[in-house]
Amino acid sequence: MTVHDDVTTRPRNATLKDVAKLAGVSVATASKALNGKDNVHPDTRRRVVEAAERISFTPNQLARAILGKQTGTVGLLTHDLEGRFSIPILMGAEDAAGAGQMSVFLCDARGDSIREQYHLKALLSRRIDGLIVVGGQTDPRPSIGRSLPVPVVYAYAPSLDPADVSVVPDNTHGGMLAAQHLISTGRRRIAHISGDVEYLAARERANGVQRALADAGLPLAGGEVLYGSWSESWGRSAALTLLDRDPQIDAIVCGSDLIARGVLDSLRDRGVDVPRDVAVIGFDNWEVLVQGSRPALTSIDMNFEALGRRAAERLIEAIAGRETPGVETLDCRLVVRGSTSYGR
Amino acid sequence: MTVHDDVTTRPRNATLKDVAKLAGVSVATASKALNGKDNVHPDTRRRVVEAAERISFTPNQLARAILGKQTGTVGLLTHDLEGRFSIPILMGAEDAAGAGQMSVFLCDARGDSIREQYHLKALLSRRIDGLIVVGGQTDPRPSIGRSLPVPVVYAYAPSLDPADVSVVPDNTHGGMLAAQHLISTGRRRIAHISGDVEYLAARERANGVQRALADAGLPLAGGEVLYGSWSESWGRSAALTLLDRDPQIDAIVCGSDLIARGVLDSLRDRGVDVPRDVAVIGFDNWEVLVQGSRPALTSIDMNFEALGRRAAERLIEAIAGRETPGVETLDCRLVVRGSTSYGR
DNA sequence: CTGAAAGCGCTTACAG
DNA sequence: CTGAAAGCGCTTACAG
Numbered sequence: 148m149t150v151h152d153d154v155t156t157r158p159r160n161a162t163l164k165d166v167a168k169l170a171g172v173s174v175a176t177a178s179k180a181l182n183g184k185d186n187v188h189p190d191t192r193r194r195v196v197e198a199a200e201r202i203s204f205t206p207n208q209l210a211r212a213i214l215g216k217q218t219g220t221v222g223l224l225t226h227d228l229e230g231r232f233s234i235p236i237l238m239g240a241e242d243a244a245g246a247g248q249m250s251v252f253l254c255d256a257r258g259d260s261i262r263e264q265y266h267l268k269a270l271l272s273r274r275i276d277g278l279i280v281v282g283g284q285t286d287p288r289p290s291i292g293r294s295l296p297v298p299v300v301y302a303y304a305p306s307l308d309p310a311d312v313s314v315v316p317d318n319t320h321g322g323m324l325a326a327q328h329l330i331s332t333g334r335r336r337i338a339h340i341s342g343d344v345e346y347l348a349a350r351e352r353a354n355g356v357q358r359a360l361a362d363a364g365l366p367l368a369g370g371e372v373l374y375g376s377w378s379e380s381w382g383r384s385a386a387l388t389l390l391d392r393d394p395q396i397d398a399i400v401c402g403s404d405l406i407a408r409g410v411l412d413s414l415r416d417r418g419v420d421v422p423r424d425v426a427v428i429g430f431d432n433w434e435v436l437v438q439g440s441r442p443a444l445t446s447i448d449m450n451f452e453a454l455g456r457r458a459a460e461r462l463i464e465a466i467a468g469r470e471t472p473g474v475e476t477l478d479c480r481l482v483v484r485g486s487t488s489y490g491r
Numbered sequence: 492m493t494v495h496d497d498v499t500t501r502p503r504n505a506t507l508k509d510v511a512k513l514a515g516v517s518v519a520t521a522s523k524a525l526n527g528k529d530n531v532h533p534d535t536r537r538r539v540v541e542a543a544e545r546i547s548f549t550p551n552q553l554a555r556a557i558l559g560k561q562t563g564t565v566g567l568l569t570h571d572l573e574g575r576f577s578i579p580i581l582m583g584a585e586d587a588a589g590a591g592q593m594s595v596f597l598c599d600a601r602g603d604s605i606r607e608q609y610h611l612k613a614l615l616s617r618r619i620d621g622l623i624v625v626g627g628q629t630d631p632r633p634s635i636g637r638s639l640p641v642p643v644v645y646a647y648a649p650s651l652d653p654a655d656v657s658v659v660p661d662n663t664h665g666g667m668l669a670a671q672h673l674i675s676t677g678r679r680r681i682a683h684i685s686g687d688v689e690y691l692a693a694r695e696r697a698n699g700v701q702r703a704l705a706d707a708g709l710p711l712a713g714g715e716v717l718y719g720s721w722s723e724s725w726g727r728s729a730a731l732t733l734l735d736r737d738p739q740i741d742a743i744v745c746g747s748d749l750i751a752r753g754v755l756d757s758l759r760d761r762g763v764d765v766p767r768d769v770a771v772i773g774f775d776n777w778e779v780l781v782q783g784s785r786p787a788l789t790s791i792d793m794n795f796e797a798l799g800r801r802a803a804e805r806l807i808e809a810i811a812g813r814e815t816p817g818v819e820t821l822d823c824r825l826v827v828r829g830s831t832s833y834g835r
Numbered sequence: 836c837t838g839a840a841a842g843c844g845c846t847t848a849c850a851g
Numbered sequence: 852c853t854g855a856a857a858g859c860g861c862t863t864a865c866a867g
Contacts, residue, residue: 174836187568206861210860211860213859216862227578269563271549378783519856550842552845557861
């Protein structure tokens, strides 16, 4: 038994009034019964619940939200054109809130601040409880503003305003992890090829690598970090440069998986065996790049899902009024595969 | 001048009442003035608009929606774990509705039908105007149900129920495009390596390839389609099989870019020049795989953004009451790069 | 334990 | 042209 509209065959949404009528009680009582409030006779509650099920009553959250309650919705404003970060971050956020508790408006501003403003306006008019802003790269970005009516958490790229809440991966730590892994597996002549030096992520990862080497009393092989672009072709040419400069290198940390793929190609072309002669490690742990390479690529994972979960947790705290400004940093994770390990 | 809450420093949302008071008119008049209704004195309208701007009034869409209007929100229920389809489809949908007109709830059900039900329930309680369901692969999927209170459009994977509205890429056409391109550039011994035969996409693409060959009076080189898995390693081994079976082949259509990457690797290992000796074409046009290969990979693009745009258009039509059931098929697009073309 | 009433923020006939 | 009133679907004091 569903309620039908007159003009179309599409069922109209049942209202609390429908439920109340069917159960023979007032709307007030029906409301209390369904929301598990005290002071409702068990029999009454049962009748109401049954009635609600009979007509598949779905409470109108909009009406509830208008009463000053929260809407149970948050905005996720992203600049990630490929969905590489957004989807895992979204999944983490879904999990943090609990299944089906929180619905997420995803908007892609595509790196355009005008579009960001449009989306922001639309989200606020829909009365989101809070907002997560996901950057397209890890460089700090302008704050979206202090005087929004809802709390904001910045994920992946921190806000430039220290009064904002940001959750970002610790790229320095990631670089250290990579180098430490190589050192602990016996490598001593470790080089680093990275992407565009304009990216903070590139510089931080390089810092991490160099710090780990310094801690172990090792020099950076190749003399300096080879910065270039985030591409396979750069990986290929940089690897050749490196081999010419220092044929003795026994490991290369790469600033991204794409770069690492290029490096693997060039090593193969030169007849250098991976991992026997040279170990290679990537960054991103991007499944599609990492699984199929020869050999499979050890990589550093930035834990996007955990990042999303944490961002959502921080947002939920802020919505509840417990806000602690500043940049929170999350550890990266080493995923070992054949490119650094004989056993596999 | 913003309206402030007592307990926190976060500004409270201004209401229409605030605007009316500031402009010295009634709420009714303020409403009409802001919504561009007739019968409002120009001076009054100006005063109201100014007042609204002064206190950055953002109309509460929830209140509007509760009056039986539409919410201007749609759900996008996806099963795409990597965001490979979802984000472009989302962007297409955003564009179709017009910037900032329509907000999209993105939910990832992760291939789990229980989670799908949870999300569906949450979306309906938030009174979405319509729903787009995005499959994880192109195989037809169970209908989410006929008696939803809102229209549904299936994208990428069609619904099994012919009464539903579906928009899918034409994989057969994609396969034909690939083979025709090779034929038109002079290839005559064309083979086809694809992924898991259990996937409809694999079989349809193969049908397209074979149809184009038949139309040109050419046999399928290698004797049969080589089905396997959607991986680089399968691409590598299948290419070797193929070369052993028929050393004369001059082109290979691959069922995915990942497979094509594996094929390119094996050809290179065997000293076969691409594109001179053998042309290779992929499927998906996945930037990250296609750009950096040696040579860059010609590929078939399924136009996810156009797919999302079309799905949103169909949804908007359905919301307006103009619904035409059935499966709509969208053409694929050939993107030529170095792996099939000398010039580049 | 139950229900009538007020109210959330808006829009829309309907009087004036 | 303007505003008082009713109402959307719900929740929450407040009487009974």
